[in-house]
Amino acid sequence: MTNKRYNYEKIFTSNENDNDIQDVYQLSNNNNFSLENDNNIYSQMPIPTEMYYISQNNDDDDDDKINKNNYNQRSFTILNNNNNNNEEIQLFDIEKKKLQDDINKYFYQYNSLYYKLQEKFIDLTNKNINQQNKIDSQEKLINQLRYKLQNLEKEKNKLDNENNNLYQKNLNLENQMKIFQQNDSFKVINSNTTIIQSEGGDDDQNYIVNLNNDISELNDKIRKYITNLKQDVIVNIGQVKNLLSLYKCPIKTLNQKDDRLLIQAVLQRHIIEKIFDYAKQYFQSSGKHYYLESEIIKSESSLSLLLTHASKCRVGNDEVTLLASTKLRQQIYSILNNRGFSDIISHAIHEHPFIAYYKKELNDIMNELRIIEDIQKKSASENLAATIIRDVIKLFWFRLKVQEPAVQYLWIQNNTKVDKTFMEGNNLDDNGNLNLFVDLCYFPLIGRNLSSNNRKIYFPAKVYVNPTTN
Structure with a gap:
């Protein structure tokens, strides 16, 4: 037997699963003990007399209490966890229901939008089909029109x-007529007033025809510049009354609607008179390139006077000297009629300073007399100012002096008895009264020998007559 002493201790432990008691044997002095194999274990087992038993019954109750407390605590924890889980489940159910409601709501909106888009798609498809049908129909019509157009072009x-x-x-007939009419004169029927100078021949007739056309165009431009005084135009009645007084026209109660023809007439007279004032001021000045037209007229006047003096004070029998001053005047004024007050050629082409300055002044005057509210209409009217100023000066300062003898113009005085042989007006034909008198002349009489009974009329005077005149 060995001398080693072994302690055998029986320890009561609790198992969570079956709560049974296990024996635990402890070996004392087991520092050199090893469990290499089963034989070794049994070979070194102590004999019964060398073992003693240690009981641990005193600790069993305490361990049991501890185990129960642990169990109760775990149970309580589990119960609390279950309660918390129930609350979370309830919250989850509420959130789930809310999300489900939102899903149902969005699903309903989606279906509603889908059906609307479907209806819109069908509607647009139908419209597209109708539009395509219209396009096809129009293309067919265009092809038909093209075919007709080709036929019309052939025609x-x-x-x-x-x-x-x-x-x-x-043309051949006209040439034959000219041969027969070469020495005839054109006269106004049943009137002592002739329209064309008999000795002038065809050149004089062409001059008068062209002159009448140009004067008619000028009057049309002035009417457009004044406007019809109807829509979008407001007349300054007070200023117009002052003009009527200036031109000695009988003043009466003035109304834009009822007296539109009279207002247009006095405005036209004022436009022409203002341009006459501008021209007189210009032709009295000289110097610089700006006054080229004025310098030419002054030089022509001086040279013509010298040529006339030479024909009278120097002996000779040539006809050239006698006609020199007349030919010079005709050539000079023909040139001015063609190029006078046209755009100036310098480093760049620009408007004549005289035209540029006075068109603005004339527009300012007219915009005080009548207000054009429509911007486009006002711009179109103002753009005519330059052309009207240039045409008026060319007509009365240059064009009339090209002929021999020079053509004259004359304003018909107020209270002159109306003579339709050399007067016309917008309201003359509507008035059957033979005892009429002129209230206002708004375009002068043009012709030759205008102060004599043997006057020759190129263009009749335009006059306004009061319809109520007795």
Whole structure:
């Protein structure tokens, strides 16, 4: 037997699963003990007399209490966890229900929007089909019109050829007529007032025809410049009354609607008179390139006077000297009528300073007499000012002096008895009264020998007559 002493201790432990008691044997002095194999274990087992038993019954109750407390604590923790889980489940259910409601709401909105888009798509599809049908119909119509246009072009070419033939025949007839009318004069029927100078021939007739056309165009431009005084135009009645007094026209109660013709007439008279004032001031000045037209007229006047003096004070029998002053005047004024007050050629082409300055002044005057509210209409009216100023000066300062003898102009005085042989007006034809008198002359009489009974009229005076005159 060995001398080693072994202690055998029986320890009561609690197992969580079955709560049974296990024996634990402890070996004392087991520092050199090893469990290499089963044989070694049993070979070194102590004999019964060398072992003693240690009981641990005193600690069993305490361990049991501890185990129970641990169990109760775990149970309480589990219960609390269950309660918390129940609350979370309830919150989850509430959130789930809310999300489900939102899903149902959005699903309903989606379906509603989908059906609307579907209806819109169908509507647009139908419209597209209708539009395409219209396009097809219009293309068909265009093709038909093109076909008709081609036929019309063929007809036009055919008519052009026929017209050219007729024109040539007419030209031949006119040449034949000129031969018969070469020495005849054109006179106003049933009147002592002749329209064309008999000794002038065809050149004089052409001059008068062209002059009448140009004067008619000038009057049309002035009417457009004044406007019709209807829509979007407000007349300054007080200023117009002052003009009527200035031109000695009988003043009466003035109304824009009822007296529109009278207002237009006095405005036209004022426009022409203002341009006359501008021209007189210009032709009295000299110097610089700005006054070129004025310098030419002054030089022509001086040279013509010298040529006339030479024909009278120097011996000779040539006809050139006698006609020199007349030919000089005609050539000079013909040149001025063509180029006078046109745009100036310098480093760049620009408007004549005289025109640029006085068109603004004339527009300012007219904008005080009548107010054009429409911007486009006002701009179109103001753009006519430069052309009207240039045309008036060319007509009365240059054009009338090209003829020999020079053509004259005359304003008909107020209270002159109306003579329709050399007067016309917008309201003359509507008045059957033979005892009429002129209230206002708004375009002068143009012709020769205007102060004599043998006057020759190129263009009649335009006058306004009061419709109520007895």
